[in-house]
Amino acid sequence: MTEPLLEIENLQTQFFTEEGVVRAVDGISLTVEPGEIVGLVGESGAGKSVAASSILRLVEEPGEIVGGRISYQGTPLVEFEEAPDGSRRPTDAMLSNREMRKQIRGREIAIIFQDPMEALNPVFTVGSQLKEFIEINREVSGEMAREIAIDMLREVGIPEPKKRYDSYPHQFSGGMRQRVLIAMALSCEPNLIIADEPTTALDVTVEGQIIDLVRDLQEKYDTSFIWVTHDMGVVAEICDRVNVMYLGEIIEQSAVDDLFYDTKHPYTEALLQSIPRPDETVGQLNPITGVMPEAINPPSGCRFHTRCPDAREVCQRAHPAYQNVMSEGRDHHVSCVKYESIGYEDSDPLETDAAQAFSGGIVESRGESDD
Numbered sequence: 001m002t003e004p005l006l007e008i009e010n011l012q013t014q015f016f017t018e019e020g021v022v023r024a025v026d027g028i029s030l031t032v033e034p035g036e037i038v039g040l041v042g043e044s045g046a047g048k049s050v051a052a053s054s055i056l057r058l059v060e061e062p063g064e065i066v067g068g069r070i071s072y073q074g075t076p077l078v079e080f081e082e083a084p085d086g087s088r089r090p091t092d093a094m095l096s097n098r099e100m101r102k103q104i105r106g107r108e109i110a111i112i113f114q115d116p117m118e119a120l121n122p123v124f125t126v127g128s129q130l131k132e133f134i135e136i137n138r139e140v141s142g143e144m145a146r147e148i149a150i151d152m153l154r155e156v157g158i159p160e161p162k163k164r165y166d167s168y169p170h171q172f173s174g175g176m177r178q179r180v181l182i183a184m185a186l187s188c189e190p191n192l193i194i195a196d197e198p199t200t201a202l203d204v205t206v207e208g209q210i211i212d213l214v215r216d217l218q219e220k221y222d223t224s225f226i227w228v229t230h231d232m233g234v235v236a237e238i239c240d241r242v243n244v245m246y247l248g249e250i251i252e253q254s255a256v257d258d259l260f261y262d263t264k265h266p267y268t269e270a271l272l273q274s275i276p277r278p279d280e281t282v283g284q285l286n287p288i289t290g291v292m293p294e295a296i297n298p299p300s301g302c303r304f305h306t307r308c309p310d311a312r313e314v315c316q317r318a319h320p321a322y323q324n325v326m327s328e329g330r331d332h333h334v335s336c337v338k339y340e341s342i343g344y345e346d347s348d349p350l351e352t353d354a355a356q357a358f359s360g361g362i363v364e365s366r367g368e369s370d371d
């Protein structure tokens with residue numbers, strides 16, 4: 001087997017706030033193989049963006065990566081060891097901030113954010129920003145960088161790229177701006193692009209066009225992607241493998257078809273139930289009941305037990321192990337008490353929002369964060 005392009009082991013990222021410690025990413029592990037599109041899916045607040053920015057060590061204050069390991073082609077981007085006094089410190093091998101900036105960001109791993117207006121400066125032309133990015137990250141300048149920039153604009157489907165080079169970001173539509181960001185990410189020919197909900201702000205037609213574009217470019221350049229989304233429909237269209245996140249943890253991970261056709265975790269099941277289908281009216285949709293609890297004080301045992309239709313008494317005590325249960329010979333990881341022999345079968349059912357909803361009761365949102 002070839003070495004994975006990116007390997008994340010037991011990554012933990014926390015925010016130290018006045019209210020307490022937010023365990024935004026709480027021990028996730030995943031790999032990205034060369035040429036693969038790996039999905040990271042889950043509801044708002046699951047920790048997807050924090051996980052994505054941790055990879056490039058772009059976590060903002062008061063956040064900090066506090067544990068685990070990330071390696072890119074064998075080079076440690078994040079790595080800790082125990083100091084003689086028992087505290088935790090970065091290893092000598094872990095890249096410095098300067099090395100991250102000079103060697104990794106942009107050149108090896110690029111990131112595309114949800115909001116192109118935030119990434120593009122409104123006072124400079126689209127072309128000049130793309131050109132500058134190319135000059136900083138590749139050993140080219142002047143006319144050569146300009147030509148590469150125009151080629152990239154053409155490559156991502158911007159019509160009349162020579163003319164549009166001199167346009168300002170506000171003269172582009174949302175979809176076109178997102179194409180510019182994809183051009184920017186691709187322009188340094190990175191091996192991995194992290195795309196954090198790049199199509200969420202776009203309408204469905206434009207979203208479809210961007211997804212087609214990414215699929216074509218992926219085939220042409222063999223770039224790997226980590227695709228962050230809350231939309232299982234997008235996962236089905238674009239991903240090879242998927243990680244499902246809930247409250248800072250990955251609770252299921254498998255090949256995309258196995259996730260859809262051999263679903264193991266009740267949370268994944270609930271996410272799949274909530275995808276709108278053309279043959280169903282909105283009334284038939286099955287939204288997931290309740291809201292995700294706060295990461296600052298997650299539920300005991302299985303973190304999903306408060307909303308799980310299958311929850312039993314044991315689920316509020318036992319934190320399920322993350323284990324490989326296989327789908328027809330392929331790796332399929334899940335953390336759910338049902339797959340352990342710790343007495344799920346003999347345990348009494350729990351009254352949860354979801355259990356009530358499934359028996360026809362009225363579901364009340366238990367959201368407390370907004371009031």
Ligand SMILES: Nc1ncnc2c1ncn2[C@@H]1O[C@H](COP(=O)(O)OP(=O)(O)OP(=O)(O)O)[C@@H](O)[C@H]1O
Nearest residue numbers: 015022024043044045046047048049050051061295
């Ligand atoms: N700067 C911050 N300070 C404190 N907590 C933060 C900060 N940024 C993120 N968090 C917390 O970290 C957790 C994970 O947030 P994150 O943005 O990664 O979620 P997400 O899965 O990307 O959600 P969305 O789909 O809404 O983008 C949340 O509980 C969030 O409140």
Ligand code: NI
Nearest residue numbers: 048049050196
């Ligand atoms: Ni996010």
